[in-house]
Amino acid sequence: xxxxxxxxxxxxxxxxxxxxxxxxxxxxxxxxxxxxxxxxxxxxxxxxxxxxxxxxxxxxxxxxxxxxxxxxxxxxxxxxxxxxxxxxxxxxxxxxxxxxxxxxxxxxxxxxxxxxxxxxxxxxxxxxxxxxxxxxxxxxxxxxxxxxxxxxxxxxxxxxxxxxxxxxxxxxxxxxxxxxxxxxxxxxxxxxxxxxxxxxxxxxxxxxxxxxxxxxxxxxxxxxxxxxxxxxxxxxxxxxxxxxxxxxxxxxxxxxxxxxxxxxxxxxxxxxxxxxxxxxxxxxxxxxxxxxxxxxxxxxxxxxxxxxxxxxxxxxxxxxxxxxxxxxxxxxxxxxxxxxxxxxxxxxxxxxxxxxxxxxxxxxxxxxxxxxxxxxxxxxxxxxxxxxxxxxxxxxxxxxxxxxxxxxx
Amino acid sequence: xxxxxxxxxxxxxxxxxxxxxxxxxxxxxxxxxxxxxxxxxxxxxxxxxxxxxxxxxxxxxxxxxxxxxxxxxxxxxxxxxxxxxxxxxxxxxxxxxxxxxxxxxxxxxxxxxxxxxxxxxxxxxxxxxxxxxxxxxxxxxxxxxxxxxxxxxxxxxxxxxxxxxxxxxxxxxxxxxxxxxxxxxxxxxxxxxxxxxxxxxxxxxxxxxxxxxxxxxxxxxxxxxxxxxxxxxxxxxxxxxxxxxxxxxxxxxxxxxxxxxxxxxxxxxxxxxxxxxxxxxxxxxxxxxxxxxxxxxxxxxxxxxxxxxxxxxxxxxxxxxxxxxxxxxxxxxxxxxxxxxxxxxxxxxxxxxxxxxxxxxxxxxxxxxxxxxxxxxxxxxxxxxxxxxxxxxxxxxxxxxxxxxxxxx
Numbered sequence: 001x002x003x004x005x006x007x008x009x010x011x012x013x014x015x016x017x018x019x020x021x022x023x024x025x026x027x028x029x030x031x032x033x034x035x036x037x038x039x040x041x042x043x044x045x046x047x048x049x050x051x052x053x054x055x056x057x058x059x060x061x062x063x064x065x066x067x068x069x070x071x072x073x074x075x076x077x078x079x080x081x082x083x084x085x086x087x088x089x090x091x092x093x094x095x096x097x098x099x100x101x102x103x104x105x106x107x108x109x110x111x112x113x114x115x116x117x118x119x120x121x122x123x124x125x126x127x128x129x130x131x132x133x134x135x136x137x138x139x140x141x142x143x144x145x146x147x148x149x150x151x152x153x154x155x156x157x158x159x160x161x162x163x164x165x166x167x168x169x170x171x172x173x174x175x176x177x178x179x180x181x182x183x184x185x186x187x188x189x190x191x192x193x194x195x196x197x198x199x200x201x202x203x204x205x206x207x208x209x210x211x212x213x214x215x216x217x218x219x220x221x222x223x224x225x226x227x228x229x230x231x232x233x234x235x236x237x238x239x240x241x242x243x244x245x246x247x248x249x250x251x252x253x254x255x256x257x258x259x260x261x262x263x264x265x266x267x268x269x270x271x272x273x274x275x276x277x278x279x280x281x282x283x284x285x286x287x288x289x290x291x292x293x294x295x296x297x298x299x300x301x302x303x304x305x306x307x308x309x310x311x312x313x314x315x316x317x318x319x320x321x322x323x324x325x326x327x328x329x330x331x332x333x334x335x336x337x338x339x340x341x342x343x344x345x346x347x348x349x350x351x352x353x354x355x356x357x358x359x360x361x362x363x364x365x366x367x368x369x370x371x372x373x374x375x376x377x378x379x380x381x382x383x384x385x386x387x388x389x390x391x392x393x394x395x396x397x398x399x400x401x402x403x404x405x406x407x408x409x
Numbered sequence: 410x411x412x413x414x415x416x417x418x419x420x421x422x423x424x425x426x427x428x429x430x431x432x433x434x435x436x437x438x439x440x441x442x443x444x445x446x447x448x449x450x451x452x453x454x455x456x457x458x459x460x461x462x463x464x465x466x467x468x469x470x471x472x473x474x475x476x477x478x479x480x481x482x483x484x485x486x487x488x489x490x491x492x493x494x495x496x497x498x499x500x501x502x503x504x505x506x507x508x509x510x511x512x513x514x515x516x517x518x519x520x521x522x523x524x525x526x527x528x529x530x531x532x533x534x535x536x537x538x539x540x541x542x543x544x545x546x547x548x549x550x551x552x553x554x555x556x557x558x559x560x561x562x563x564x565x566x567x568x569x570x571x572x573x574x575x576x577x578x579x580x581x582x583x584x585x586x587x588x589x590x591x592x593x594x595x596x597x598x599x600x601x602x603x604x605x606x607x608x609x610x611x612x613x614x615x616x617x618x619x620x621x622x623x624x625x626x627x628x629x630x631x632x633x634x635x636x637x638x639x640x641x642x643x644x645x646x647x648x649x650x651x652x653x654x655x656x657x658x659x660x661x662x663x664x665x666x667x668x669x670x671x672x673x674x675x676x677x678x679x680x681x682x683x684x685x686x687x688x689x690x691x692x693x694x695x696x697x698x699x700x701x702x703x704x705x706x707x708x709x710x711x712x713x714x715x716x717x718x719x720x721x722x723x724x725x726x727x728x729x730x731x732x733x734x735x736x737x738x739x740x741x742x743x744x745x746x747x748x749x750x751x752x753x754x755x756x757x758x759x760x761x762x763x764x765x766x767x768x769x770x771x772x773x774x775x776x777x778x779x780x781x782x783x784x785x786x787x788x789x790x791x792x793x794x795x796x797x798x799x800x801x802x803x804x805x806x807x808x809x810x811x812x813x814x815x816x817x818x
Contacts (some may be wrong), residue, residue: 046482048476057469060473064465072454109681134680244638271516272544277654278684
């Protein structure tokens with residue numbers, strides 16, 4: 001997006017924070033992938049045909065039988081939904097949570113944004129993962145935090161590296177981690193590192209934001225118990241966007257009651273409240289345990305099959321030229337070209353071949369990840385994924401022939 | 410709400426912005442009005458029985474026939490809704506708007522909050538109305554703006570006072586006005602003052618935020634053409650919350666394209682996007698012109714009757730002890746006791762008598778408005794409003810007998 005300056009009148013300038021905020025070149029490129037003929041492995045979009053529209057429609061009809069479903073709601077969320085989330089999260093973390101420790105947000109992205117405002121002063125240090133979730137980087141960046149990256153490996157954030165930095169004097173206010181089926185790296189934080197991270201929070205005094213929108217999307221076995229099971233310094237975020245429907249815009253956070261109250265105060269001025277209607281729909285679906293179990297089993301099975309199809313196609317098409325993380329759940333596969341292929345350049349060719357992905361650079365904090373890319377396997381069925389990889393291979397061949405674009409991008 | 414400090418650990422402190430943010434004493438008092446036996450004239454709640462639930466249910470079923478209704482949507486809003494709003498607003502302002510000049514927001518409160526971030530640096534001056542809309546005061550306060558109040562009279566913001574301040578050197582970045590059926594004052598900005606305000610914006614170089622959630626709720630005749638009809642320095646906000654349903658959480662802003670693009674950039678990190686489902690519902694209802702005209706006529710008629718019932722009851726119960734603004738539309742009546750009655754004290758008695766309102770002090774910027782109150786006539790039918798005023802009179806009598814509460818509030 002280009003932000004033109006049609007007026008030179010200084011009185012019509014925008015705030016100084018806008019000067020540092022520009023839509024990225026990669027985002028601009030990806031706007032070209034909205035064409036229907038493009039197979040886009042770029043978006044983090046759930047499989048729309050697996051979203052339970054009929055179930056949502058039934059819940060919507062039931063909700064709309066009650067006049068309160070169309071009225072303003074409480075800023076912290078509809079009380080029964082807070083109770084449902086408290087109950088489900090109690091099971092996950094192994095201790096009884098009260099609904100006053102839960103705030104319903106407009107997706108978990110809003111929870112990130114509100115927490116950044118509640119916890120951070122300009123210049124505060126936030127430890128993020130390298131590569132990191134772009135929405136988190138945006139939210140912490142908007143709060144003018146100083147971002148310190150810690151590398152990920154196959155077991156998630158390397159907490160030994162974090163501990164070394166803490167020993168050397170790093171004093172973060174917040175450590176952010178996508179603990180399950182990382183976006184973009186696909187990895188899972190190991191059980192041992194979860195305990196380690198929690199103990200570091202207690203020892204060095206920082207908040208952990210455990211950002212977990214993908215945890216329910218495991219293939220063969222659930223991920224280890226949440227980081228929040230090991231410390232009360234954890235603010236744990238999740239969402240119905242990947243399990244129920246993005247359009248409900250229902251996410252949540254739970255944790256320290258004082259933080260929840262502060263989030264509520266900030267949320268008042270931000271948007272007053274969420275939708276009473278979509279919160280009721282989400283509540284009905286989350287409370288319908290038998291249906292939900294069946295539904296989640298379907299989604300898990302489909303995503304496992306798609307992940308397998310994508311990886312087999314990648315291995316067949318690229319062989320040793322490409323490595324990928326092992327995928328145990330979630331929506332993303334992270335690949336790295338072993339032959340030095342520049343994925344930002346490759347994207348230009350890929351778009352010409354009607355396939356898209358997100359180059360690793362989009363997730364970089366201190367590093368460029370020039371040979372890496374994130375592929376989403378959730379959106380398309382296996383046949384389309386195979387076709388997408390076929391197009392990617394053809395784009396790759398074209399890139400090898402002409403690695404620099406004629407247009408000078 | 411009390412924000413406890415269960416931990417003395419300084420590492421767990423909240424951001425410094427939280428220190429200045431506390432839920433107000435009045436808000437705390439009003440939490441007691443959630444009891445069903447209370448007739449609350451405090452909330453700005455539309456009449457829930459007039460919200461078209463059946464029409465919404467039909468639109469929901471139709472929307473859910475399309476898989477895209479449950480997927481993530483564009484940050485700036487669903488394209489057909491942006492077109493619908495552009496078309497309706499084109500009619501209102503008398504020039505052709507493009508949909509790229511429209512952003513759909515999560516209610517108009519989010520538009521206020523996003524605009525505050527896009528336009529304001531800490532310390533920038535914002536002219537607000539005295540008394541002012543609390544949600545706007547919160548949004549500008551969160552951006553650490555310096556608020557300069559300008560008084561309202563029966564014709565809305567006194568633009569002669571504003572011009573005098575500008576002549577004396579005041580240089581606001583933004584002037585905020587609720588142009589139609591003001592919250593809390595109920596008044597309408599006159600046509601002459603709209604032109605005057607627009608000309609001041611052009612002469613002195615500031616943005617006008619024209620905040621208009623109530624404009625469609627006129628009783629006998631529409632309000633004058635929007636301020637946005639007179640200048641392109643106007644960012645105009647409205648919402649479906651008062652005309653369709655609050656639970657759709659569909660508001661919008663239109664104006665300068667560069668500002669719209671900046672709002673989109675900030676909204677990405679704030680909450681990614683609105684609900685594809687509720688935006689489709691809102692679009693169908695706004696596009697159904699014949700139905701919408703009939704629906705709005707019903708709401709207008711009901712609110713006019715309720716407003717009349719409330720005012721007659723007030724005049725009958727309090728006579729000369731109370732003055733009120735003439736009400737031509739909207740949801741609010743602003744009253745002032747002429748006998749020095751302190752409305753914050755009166756509220757304590759009122760709650761004991763199962764009736765509630767918002768004391769004028771809640772809307773004060775530089776003034777306390779100690780004898781004033783905002784009454785909402787939209788939520789209840791005429792019989793309940795008459796009963797509410799009866800209770801208010803009995804609370805008033807009790808207050809006269811014991812003006813200071815025993816609990817030392």
